[in-house]
Amino acid sequence: MASxxxxxQQKKPERSLxxxxxxxxxFLKNKLAMISSVFIIIVTLLSIAAPFLAQYLSPLPDIAKxxxxxxxxxxxxxxxxxxxxxxxxxxxRLFYGGRISLLVGFSATLMVIVLGTIVGSIAGFFGGxxxxxxxxxxxxxxxxxxxxxxxxxxxxLYGIVDGLWVLIIVIGILSWGGVARLVRSKVLAEKExxxxxxALSIGCSPFKVIVKHLLPNVASTIIVQATLIFxxxxxxxxxxxxxxxxVPQATPSWGIMLSSANEPDVLQGKPWIWxxxxxxxxxxxxxxxxxxxxxxxxxxxxxxx
Amino acid sequence: xxxxxxxxxxxxxxxxxxxxxxxxSLAKLMPGDSLSGEIDPLNTNPEYIEEMxxxxxxxxxxxxxxxxxxxxxxxxxxxxxxxxxxxxxxIIMEKVPNTLLLGVISLIITYILAxxxxxxxxxxxxxxxxxxxxxxxxxxxxxxxxxxxxxxxYFFSFHLNWFPFGGSVDILIxxxxxxxxxxxxxxxxxxxxxxxxxxxxxxxQFLRNDIIENSRKDFVRxxxxxxxxxxxIYNVHILRNSIIPLVTFLGFDFAALIGGAxxxxxxxxxxxxxxxxxxxxxxxxxxxxxxxxxxxxxxxLAGNLIADLLYGVVDPRIRLD
Numbered sequence: 001m002a003s004x005x006x007x008x009q010q011k012k013p014e015r016s017l018x019x020x021x022x023x024x025x026x027f028l029k030n031k032l033a034m035i036s037s038v039f040i041i042i043v044t045l046l047s048i049a050a051p052f053l054a055q056y057l058s059p060l061p062d063i064a065k066x067x068x069x070x071x072x073x074x075x076x077x078x079x080x081x082x083x084x085x086x087x088x089x090x091x092x093r094l095f096y097g098g099r100i101s102l103l104v105g106f107s108a109t110l111m112v113i114v115l116g117t118i119v120g121s122i123a124g125f126f127g128g129x130x131x132x133x134x135x136x137x138x139x140x141x142x143x144x145x146x147x148x149x150x151x152x153x154x155x156x157l158y159g160i161v162d163g164l165w166v167l168i169i170v171i172g173i174l175s176w177g178g179v180a181r182l183v184r185s186k187v188l189a190e191k192e193x194x195x196x197x198x199a200l201s202i203g204c205s206p207f208k209v210i211v212k213h214l215l216p217n218v219a220s221t222i223i224v225q226a227t228l229i230f231x232x233x234x235x236x237x238x239x240x241x242x243x244x245x246x247v248p249q250a251t252p253s254w255g256i257m258l259s260s261a262n263e264p265d266v267l268q269g270k271p272w273i274w275x276x277x278x279x280x281x282x283x284x285x286x287x288x289x290x291x292x293x294x295x296x297x298x299x300x301x302x303x304x305x
Numbered sequence: 306x307x308x309x310x311x312x313x314x315x316x317x318x319x320x321x322x323x324x325x326x327x328x329x330s331l332a333k334l335m336p337g338d339s340l341s342g343e344i345d346p347l348n349t350n351p352e353y354i355e356e357m358x359x360x361x362x363x364x365x366x367x368x369x370x371x372x373x374x375x376x377x378x379x380x381x382x383x384x385x386x387x388x389x390x391x392x393x394x395x396i397i398m399e400k401v402p403n404t405l406l407l408g409v410i411s412l413i414i415t416y417i418l419a420x421x422x423x424x425x426x427x428x429x430x431x432x433x434x435x436x437x438x439x440x441x442x443x444x445x446x447x448x449x450x451x452x453x454x455x456x457x458x459y460f461f462s463f464h465l466n467w468f469p470f471g472g473s474v475d476i477l478i479x480x481x482x483x484x485x486x487x488x489x490x491x492x493x494x495x496x497x498x499x500x501x502x503x504x505x506x507x508x509x510q511f512l513r514n515d516i517i518e519n520s521r522k523d524f525v526r527x528x529x530x531x532x533x534x535x536x537x538i539y540n541v542h543i544l545r546n547s548i549i550p551l552v553t554f555l556g557f558d559f560a561a562l563i564g565g566a567x568x569x570x571x572x573x574x575x576x577x578x579x580x581x582x583x584x585x586x587x588x589x590x591x592x593x594x595x596x597x598x599x600x601x602x603x604x605x606l607a608g609n610l611i612a613d614l615l616y617g618v619v620d621p622r623i624r625l626d
Binding site: 139140143144145146147148149151152153155156231235238239242243244245258261262264267268271274278281282285286289 | 320323324327331334335443444446447448449450451452455456458459463470560563564567568571572582583586587594597598601602604605606609
């Protein structure tokens with residue numbers, strides 16, 4: 001009996017792990033990245049569930065309503081994080097704020113990655129004149145001082161398109177340059193391989209070669225870059241909202257909540273209003289960066305861990 | 306090298322023209338007269354507006370208007386501010402020294418912090434101290450600058466009372482006296498500290514890695530064999546080689562400082578270019594806004610150019626042509 005089981009075990013040769021499985025294993029072992037992932041997942045879930053949670057969190061679940069009777073209450077058992085100058089519950093707003101900040105960050109990242117990948121892969125794959133034109137255009141976009149142009153474009157477009165989307169589109173249009181350069185350089189190196197020539201020689205269209213053969217091999221770089229961009233997009237959104245040029249004032253984003261610290265009175269005497277958004281914003285950025293570093297390590301075949 | 310410099314300088318000209326066209330188109334998209342500021346926005350008499358439009362050449366075709374605007378701009382004619390009713394050029398020049406001071410002080414702070422941390426880490430890699438420095442740098446990189454600024458004001462200005470929380474100088478002090486400059490320095494220190502501390506991470510890690518790499522090279526072994534003290538090897542032999550690549554960061558810092566200045570200046574209510582820019586947006590002072598946009602784009606371009614050129618000067622191994 002014993003010998004037959006060993007025989008059957010031998011008959012099934014163990015398949016070696018695929019690159020993605022190796023990456024997953026490495027990532028799961030990275031403690032910092034795992035803790036960060038759990039934190040981000042919790043923040044995301046709480047933000048998504050904000051409308052359902054609001055009624056249990058505080059006696060004032062409506063974040064749009066001004067409650068004159070309960071302005072500037074310090075944290076207590078009823079309002080765990082207190083209320084702000086318009087009498088709105090800080091904890092409830094924090095969850096709603098997460099919705100906006102994460103939504104803007106995610107949409108802008110998606111736009112940046114899609115635009116950058118399209119431009120970068122086309123420029124890298126076709127080369128020559130196409131490459132030259134696209135890359136000069138990218139250079140131009142990269143020379144614009146980012147913050148200056150975001151604010152100017154926002155002022156022009158404001159009122160034409162819905163406030164939140166203005167911001168996402170403007171940020172997206174202005175920041176794809178870096179991704180395009182990165183993808184182009186990767187595609188340039190990758191397209192010299194024989195399998196690309198093989199694919200072309202059996203008559204694959206350029207579109208198919210790019211999508212089916214090139215991009216999957218560049219994907220790991222793009223994923224890592226996307227994570228880091230996601231973090232910076234959240235910072236951009238909150239910084240602009242803080243300055244008053246981001247999402248509309250009535251929208252509760254973390255940046256808008258922080259902007260109440262502009263009043264010396266709030267900054268000095270009522271830290272419960274601005275400290276929670278500052279803390280959660282910093283922790284979120286830090287976690288996303290840790291995840292990005294973890295992914296970079298995990299997806300790099302040369303890393304030892 | 307000279308050939309490359311000339312080539313690179315010529316290469317920026319089409320870039321400048323393209324940027325100016327973009328700025329011009331944006332200005333035209335803005336409501337009202339956003340380039341010269343000559344038309345009084347409060348006077349809504351159609352005859353007056355029509356007369357002024359004719360006088361200012363707004364009925365000319367767009368390319369002619371663009372040409373007129375750009376020739377004026379190159380000669381320092383930035384139009385008139387609709388808010389202050391004076392030349393935009395004068396308003397900007399009034400604020401430039403403040404921003405320059407902030408930029409220089411914050412760069413000095415960045416260098417001091419980065420050099421002390423980077424040299425420590427590079428000499429003792431993979432120790433507790435090195436890891437702590439890496440951790441601090443990582444956190445500083447992650448904290449958004451405006452959050453850091455708000456927290457800094459909260460602790461240093463309100464609780465410890467070490468620094469004033471706004472403005473660039475005490476109003477009561479007589480201009481030109483010694484106390485005046487001291488007060489200016491006192492006001493600029495906190496924003497500069499915030500702006501400077503944010504930039505240290507990349508410098509520190511770069512310096513650390515470069516020192517570690519250089520410490521394995523042959524010239525270090527030779528120096529050791531000859532009996533040079535370890536301290537001297539690190540502080541003179543290795544540092545000299547490791548400083549060189551850092552020079553190239555300077556150009557990029559230029560561009561980063563512009564963005565940083567907008568945020569920090571507005572939080573610290575520090576009257577510089579960045580605050581003037583935001584102020585011109587909120588008060589709809591479009592001529593000032595467009596002039597600043599053009600100017601800041603130009604500075605960013607100059608920063609990138611300097612970075613590129615320094616790269617070649619510093620490391621002759623890079624083939625430029």
